[in-house]
Amino acid sequence: MSRSEATPIAPTRVGPEPTISRPGGIGQSERRPDGVPKVTGEFEYASDMWLDGTLFGATLRSPHPHARIWSIEISEAEAIPGVYAVLTHEDVPGRKVYGMEIPDQPVLAWDRIRYQGEPIAIVAADHPETARRALEKIAIDYEVLDPLADAEEAMRENAPKLHLSGNVLNHVHIKHGDGDAVEADVVVRGEYEIGMQDQAFLGPESGLAVPDGEGGVDLYIATQWLHVDQDQLVESLGLSPEMVRLTLSGVGGAFGGREDLSMQIHACMLALHTERPVKIVYDREESFYGHVHRHPAKMRYEHGATRDGKLVYVKARTVLDGGAYASSSPAVCSNAARFAIGPYECPNALIDSYVVYTNNPPCGAMRGFGAVQTCFAHESQMDKLAGALGMDPVEFRVKNAMTTGSTMPTGQRVEGPTPVAELLERVKAMPMPEAAGDGPRDLRELPGGVSNTTHGEGVTRGVGYAVGFKNVGFAEGFDDYATARVRLSVTDDGPLVEVHTAAAEVGQGLVTVQAQIAHTELGVERISVLPADTRVGSAGSTSASRQTYMTGGAVKMACEAVRERLFERVKEEFGESPNSLSLEDGSVVSGDRMVASLMDLLDGEDIEETVVHRHVETFPLDANGQGDADMQYAFSAHRAVVDVDTELGLVRVVELATAQDVGKALNPQAVEGQIEGGTAQGLGLALLEEIQVRDGKILNASFTDYLLPTILDMPPVKMDILELADPNAPYGLRGIGEPPNISTPPAIVAALRDATGRELPRIPVRPEQIAGVATQPPRRSPQAGGGYADIGDIRDRSET
Amino acid sequence: MPGYNRAELNVEFKIVVSERAGKPPQEQIEAGLRVANESGLAAHESGPETTALAGGRSEVLETVMRVIEASLDAGARIVEVKVEAQEETGKFGEPGGRRNRTDPAEPPPTS
Numbered sequence: 001m002s003r004s005e006a007t008p009i010a011p012t013r014v015g016p017e018p019t020i021s022r023p024g025g026i027g028q029s030e031r032r033p034d035g036v037p038k039v040t041g042e043f044e045y046a047s048d049m050w051l052d053g054t055l056f057g058a059t060l061r062s063p064h065p066h067a068r069i070w071s072i073e074i075s076e077a078e079a080i081p082g083v084y085a086v087l088t089h090e091d092v093p094g095r096k097v098y099g100m101e102i103p104d105q106p107v108l109a110w111d112r113i114r115y116q117g118e119p120i121a122i123v124a125a126d127h128p129e130t131a132r133r134a135l136e137k138i139a140i141d142y143e144v145l146d147p148l149a150d151a152e153e154a155m156r157e158n159a160p161k162l163h164l165s166g167n168v169l170n171h172v173h174i175k176h177g178d179g180d181a182v183e184a185d186v187v188v189r190g191e192y193e194i195g196m197q198d199q200a201f202l203g204p205e206s207g208l209a210v211p212d213g214e215g216g217v218d219l220y221i222a223t224q225w226l227h228v229d230q231d232q233l234v235e236s237l238g239l240s241p242e243m244v245r246l247t248l249s250g251v252g253g254a255f256g257g258r259e260d261l262s263m264q265i266h267a268c269m270l271a272l273h274t275e276r277p278v279k280i281v282y283d284r285e286e287s288f289y290g291h292v293h294r295h296p297a298k299m300r301y302e303h304g305a306t307r308d309g310k311l312v313y314v315k316a317r318t319v320l321d322g323g324a325y326a327s328s329s330p331a332v333c334s335n336a337a338r339f340a341i342g343p344y345e346c347p348n349a350l351i352d353s354y355v356v357y358t359n360n361p362p363c364g365a366m367r368g369f370g371a372v373q374t375c376f377a378h379e380s381q382m383d384k385l386a387g388a389l390g391m392d393p394v395e396f397r398v399k400n401a402m403t404t405g406s407t408m409p410t411g412q413r414v415e416g417p418t419p420v421a422e423l424l425e426r427v428k429a430m431p432m433p434e435a436a437g438d439g440p441r442d443l444r445e446l447p448g449g450v451s452n453t454t455h456g457e458g459v460t461r462g463v464g465y466a467v468g469f470k471n472v473g474f475a476e477g478f479d480d481y482a483t484a485r486v487r488l489s490v491t492d493d494g495p496l497v498e499v500h501t502a503a504a505e506v507g508q509g510l511v512t513v514q515a516q517i518a519h520t521e522l523g524v525e526r527i528s529v530l531p532a533d534t535r536v537g538s539a540g541s542t543s544a545s546r547q548t549y550m551t552g553g554a555v556k557m558a559c560e561a562v563r564e565r566l567f568e569r570v571k572e573e574f575g576e577s578p579n580s581l582s583l584e585d586g587s588v589v590s591g592d593r594m595v596a597s598l599m600d601l602l603d604g605e606d607i608e609e610t611v612v613h614r615h616v617e618t619f620p621l622d623a624n625g626q627g628d629a630d631m632q633y634a635f636s637a638h639r640a641v642v643d644v645d646t647e648l649g650l651v652r653v654v655e656l657a658t659a660q661d662v663g664k665a666l667n668p669q670a671v672e673g674q675i676e677g678g679t680a681q682g683l684g685l686a687l688l689e690e691i692q693v694r695d696g697k698i699l700n701a702s703f704t705d706y707l708l709p710t711i712l713d714m715p716p717v718k719m720d721i722l723e724l725a726d727p728n729a730p731y732g733l734r735g736i737g738e739p740p741n742i743s744t745p746p747a748i749v750a751a752l753r754d755a756t757g758r759e760l761p762r763i764p765v766r767p768e769q770i771a772g773v774a775t776q777p778p779r780r781s782p783q784a785g786g787g788y789a790d791i792g793d794i795r796d797r798s799e800t
Numbered sequence: 801m802p803g804y805n806r807a808e809l810n811v812e813f814k815i816v817v818s819e820r821a822g823k824p825p826q827e828q829i830e831a832g833l834r835v836a837n838e839s840g841l842a843a844h845e846s847g848p849e850t851t852a853l854a855g856g857r858s859e860v861l862e863t864v865m866r867v868i869e870a871s872l873d874a875g876a877r878i879v880e881v882k883v884e885a886q887e888e889t890g891k892f893g894e895p896g897g898r899r900n901r902t903d904p905a906e907p908p909p910t911s
Contacts, residue, residue, distance in 0.1 A: 089847070095846065095847075096846060096847040096848075096850075097845070097846045097847070097852070101806060102807075102842055102844070103810075103844070103846065103854075104842075104845075104852075106845075110847065110848045111848060112845070161837075163843070163844050163845075164833060164836060164837050164844055164851060165836075165837060165840075165841065165842055165843040165844070166837070411896075477893040477895075477897075617893055617898070618893065619893035619894065619895065619896065619897030620893065620894070620895040620896075620897070621895060621896065622896030623895075624896075626896045627893075627895055627896045627897055627898075628897060628898040
């Protein structure tokens with residue numbers, strides 16, 4: 001079956017009724033319909049779902065990052081009263097591996113473990129505690145192997161192969177102009193590193209699988225892309241697409257972490273085996289093992305410029321740690337290459353980007369994928385080069401800024417508004433926050449806050465700038481599309497528009513935008529956005545900043561098709577030319593004259609249209625990384641102002657200012673929310689958020705130890721939103737979700753460098769780096785009576 | 801993220817060893833896997849003793865024939881093969897496509 005086709009059978013579970021809203025048109029700030037229920041606790045998240053007779057699923061995971069499995073013994077677990085099923089790889093009815101692009105990941109491991117937390121067996125029981133006890137009774141005979149935990153090591157020829165085709169999963173090479181075969185007056189080099197960030201969505205992985213009694217299954221699931229889940233489920237369950245139906249349940253955030261399967265196949269296997277509904281909900285710790293993360297990266301850069309500050313060449317080599325399985329690593333690798341030099345004009349570039357299998361946790365999609373990593377590197381280099389040239393960092397960036405008609409390293413000409421210089425100049429022109437006065441300072445406004453670590457002594461202020469960009473939508477020749485079905489009808493309460501898509505609302509506000517578009521196009525007050533499911537064609541993924549563009553565009557086109565049919569009806573009945581007609585307040589009008597009301601026109605004859613929206617064609621890169629791979633670019637700039645306690649390495653971000661071109665703000669309030677949210681996530685990456693992995697093992701799988709920014713860490717965000725219409729996009733809009741996340745981290749680190757004078761080549765920046773203390777304690781034997789041997793004497797750790 | 805971008809053709813094969821062959825069972829399996837590994841195609845384990853190859857149609861078919869030959873030459877008696885074509889590979893355009901459009905007034909082509 002084609003992914004654009006629908007699954008016809010009605011769902012087995014009745015979820016919350018679709019709400020009917022009365023939205024304003026596009027361009028108006030609209031409150032989201034799920035806002036109040038989420039705040040009051042009435043919103044039904046995936047983990048809240050329940051049906052009578054539901055069993056609880058649980059997953060046995062490997063404690064080892066690399067091991068052989070010699071045997072799996074489940075009989076003791078099966079014997080526990082209340083246990084309904086214990087399943088292993090032998091019970092996978094179809095393909096035993098899955099993966100969005102490369103099916104390399106076992107549904108349940110059979111003989112080899114490649115990462116800590118890899119699923120081996122699943123259990124269904126009548127109580128979560130019973131399921132947990134059953135997991136403890138499953139006996140696995142492991143042969144523990146040394147983990148291959150370093151991406152550079154994994155690239156070596158003599159490294160053990162984690163997959164048959166080797167450890168290098170993807171390599172993208174771009175040669176632009178003469179590559180690096182040119183000379184420059186001023187050359188700077190740098191090595192940069194980024195840690196493993198977690199999407200840290202607050203609603204953990206969860207879903208409810210319900211057998212339909214005829215061999216099929218309905219899955220109610222928090223996901224980002226229903227149809228790609230369905231495709232993989234069909235293959236591993238050995239069922240036809242009609243027998244596997246998915247409905248989106250309440251999603252508590254995603255950020256890329258729900259793009260791969262987690263418990264989907266497991267829940268369906270258990271439901272089909274037991275013929276009972278099965279619910280699986282991960283706890284926070286399991287969630288850290290249950291989804292992919294942002295790729296850690298090591299990046300080596302060399303920039304050359306003329307004495308008067310024009311870029312001559314960029315050489316970049318990026319190595320991304322993909323972890324144990326492919327996920328979306330090939331695309332992340334390609335993004336890291338295509339956006340490696342930033343939104344700048346540079347006549348020559350030589351770029352190599354690699355992604356490598358290791359025994360670390362699998363990495364994949366996360367907001368800004370690939371571009372986040374390289375933006376930190378290229379912006380650090382731009383500051384370093386500006387310093388070497390004795391130029392103002394913003395002036396230097398503006399001098400090299402990409403403009404309309406500039407050429408990407410891929411050879412692609414940049415179309416439409418390209419306001420890189422304008423964004424930088426706008427953030428620079430924003431008023432600076434007030435400097436600290438001479439009097440006593442409020443502790444809450446100082447690094448360390450109420451911990452009372454300083455009263456202002458040793459505190460230095462720094463300011464930094466960065467600009468970033470990324471493509472919107474799927475690239476490199478992928479046939480990207482979204483489907484929308486729109487029905488115009490009349491009920492007892494008047495005209496109603498129903499919008500049906502498979503697009504995942506993950507918290508970004510797409511439901512509101514769909515309703516606004518329908519209201520704008522059809523002039524009807526009452527709009528109902530139906531639950532997303534596979535009964536309508538694919539909308540693609542809620543990722544890559546694409547959903548308002550793609551599904552919003554599909555809804556617009558479907559409304560236009562409905563309107564066209566309505567006007568044809570008017571033409572037939574009233575002889576009015578469709579060209580003179582418009583829709584206002586539930587009526588068809590011609591100029592100021594009402595022609596007919598929708599109540600009269602429809603009269604039981606609903607109009608329904610289903611359309612598919614595609615963006616412009618894109619092309620794969622060739623062997624030299626050349627090709628028109630992208631359909632739209634989105635840009636943002638940030639300025640960070642920080643106060644730093646240079647002795648303790650503590651930071652308070654005083655203010656973040658940003659300018660972003662959004663093309664057209666369909667819901668300005670939601671746009672502001674996206675920009676603030678992305679900026680907060682960028683702050684987290686710059687200063688706090690890192691999954692600590694040692695020898696393939698996660699050390700901080702909890703929100704106690706994985707540090708997220710809170711409202712106390714988040715400063716006010718000044719923003720300047722530009723609306724420079726993209727002539728090729730619906731309403732001129734530009735994807736908005738990712739750019740704020742891309743330019744925030746380098747701006748904050750630039751501000752830290754300004755305050756401290758230190759290089760700070762790695763994010764998240766740790767207090768030790770800021771204070772100039774080595775990140776690792778000196779290795780020496782414990783000393784009698786010491787007790788602090790592991791930490792070492794702080795004086796031994798001072799950087800020279 | 802990326803996109804759903806499956807290979808044009810997937811082949812799963814399983815080499816069934818012969819106890820009576822001159823070469824030990826492990827060598828019979830490794831002979832076939834070596835060909836898969838060296839093909840440059842994406843090769844992964846896809847189940848117990850089962851290997852998957854993915855890529856373009858002609859490359860995959862050519863490689864799987866060489867896998868079969870190598871396995872049989874090493875003494876294996878049976879090679880089970882399952883060939884699966886992706887119904888919708890979701891690609892358009894050729895690598896390196898549309899770079900020569902120089903007229904700024906020319907709109908990008910739509911599909």
